[in-house]
Amino acid sequence: MRRTPRAFFQPLSLGAPAPPPQIPVTPSRMIHFFDPSNPRMAAKVPTIVKQVDILLGNLEDAIDAERKVDAREGLIKIARDTDFAGTPLWTRVNSLDSPWFLDDMLRLVGEIGNDLHCVMIPKVTGPWDIHFVDQLLAQLEAKHGIRQALLIHAILETAEGVNNVEEICAASPRVQGISLGPADLAASRRMKTTRVGGGHPGYVVRADMDDDAPDRERPGYQQDLWHYTLAKMVDACNAHGVLPFYGPFGHIADPVACEDQFRNAFLMGCVGAWSLHPSQIEIAKRVFSPPVDEVKFAMRVIEAMGDGTGTVMVDGRMQDDATFKQCQVMVQLARMLSTRDADLAEAYGITG
Numbered sequence: 001m002r003r004t005p006r007a008f009f010q011p012l013s014l015g016a017p018a019p020p021p022q023i024p025v026t027p028s029r030m031i032h033f034f035d036p037s038n039p040r041m042a043a044k045v046p047t048i049v050k051q052v053d054i055l056l057g058n059l060e061d062a063i064d065a066e067r068k069v070d071a072r073e074g075l076i077k078i079a080r081d082t083d084f085a086g087t088p089l090w091t092r093v094n095s096l097d098s099p100w101f102l103d104d105m106l107r108l109v110g111e112i113g114n115d116l117h118c119v120m121i122p123k124v125t126g127p128w129d130i131h132f133v134d135q136l137l138a139q140l141e142a143k144h145g146i147r148q149a150l151l152i153h154a155i156l157e158t159a160e161g162v163n164n165v166e167e168i169c170a171a172s173p174r175v176q177g178i179s180l181g182p183a184d185l186a187a188s189r190r191m192k193t194t195r196v197g198g199g200h201p202g203y204v205v206r207a208d209m210d211d212d213a214p215d216r217e218r219p220g221y222q223q224d225l226w227h228y229t230l231a232k233m234v235d236a237c238n239a240h241g242v243l244p245f246y247g248p249f250g251h252i253a254d255p256v257a258c259e260d261q262f263r264n265a266f267l268m269g270c271v272g273a274w275s276l277h278p279s280q281i282e283i284a285k286r287v288f289s290p291p292v293d294e295v296k297f298a299m300r301v302i303e304a305m306g307d308g309t310g311t312v313m314v315d316g317r318m319q320d321d322a323t324f325k326q327c328q329v330m331v332q333l334a335r336m337l338s339t340r341d342a343d344l345a346e347a348y349g350i351t352g
């Protein structure tokens with residue numbers, strides 16, 4: 001059962017701000033994770049905040065149990081002491097069934113609710129998780145006089161969550177986006193892997209056997225383990241005006257495979273990925289900014305198509321309403337990114 005359309009956009013608590021009718025589309029090429037309990041990482045925040053589209057203080061997995069409270073309190077201090085210059089600050093709180101979730105929410109919304117844009121919720125299993133967080137946020141926003149409704153970002157990392165991804169997208173107007181969480185999802189699905197994202201050399205399709213030489217060696221072609229889930233997630237997100245993201249790539253020493261994983265997600269419709277290490281920031285920036293030659297081609301198509309109806313040829317390629325719309329997606333993204341990235345604006349030839 002769903003709320004009625006009229007009720008859907010009403011605040012869930014008296015005095016809470018109304019949730020947004022549309023999810024704002026802002027530069028989101030990478031969500032950069034840092035550990036707020038780590039003084040070395042905390043010291044780098046003022047520098048790193050200038051290099052990333054979204055900065056996220058991580059409280060969940062990868063933070064030792066005995067440092068959970070330090071991470072939470074560290075994030076509060078960093079939020080207060082840092083000039084974010086427009087870069088959105090997010091957090092990933094602990095999971096709903098953990099001993100830390102409730103205090104994460106109470107402390108963070110109470111102390112820095114006006115500085116936080118979005119709360120990432122891990123291990124979401126269905127719309128019930130979103131409803132719970134939605135109501136809790138509304139209560140806390142009302143209590144603490146928060147001016148703008150916080151958004152919710154769900155991680156798709158349980159088999160149950162994948163089954164329910166459409167319902168998760170539709171559960172609240174606060175649902176900003178969904179990230180694929182390949183590590184937890186692999187465990188939840190009982191996949192036989194030990195990785196954080198990426199392919200696997202064992203997941204192949206073998207070239208046909210030659211009947212006349214059955215013993216001849218045949219190449220195996222590695223397949224994409226994540227294709228099905230990513231495609232399902234992208235469709236669910238875009239059908240609901242929610243932004244899809246690829247999540248983490250754990251083999252930090254392999255930038256080539258990281259770039260491939262990110263680019264597959266970009267081509268399939270994702271807006272960004274997580275960066276777990278500073279070296280992945282540049283990879284995400286490169287991959288999730290549309291290529292200059294494609295943007296310039298798309299501009300030519302839009303120009304040649306005029307009002308978007310009919311058909312024209314550009315460089316021997318047929319253009320019609322559908323390619324016009326694809327080109328608009330590309331150029332709109334280039335324009336939006338150019339508002340925050342002067343080098344890109346110059347490369348695309350976008351001014352003003």
Ligand code: GLV
Nearest residue numbers: 157181182183184
């Ligand atoms: C991310 O949280 C993952 O589990 O991949």
Ligand code: MG
Nearest residue numbers: 061157181184
């Ligand atoms: Mg996870």
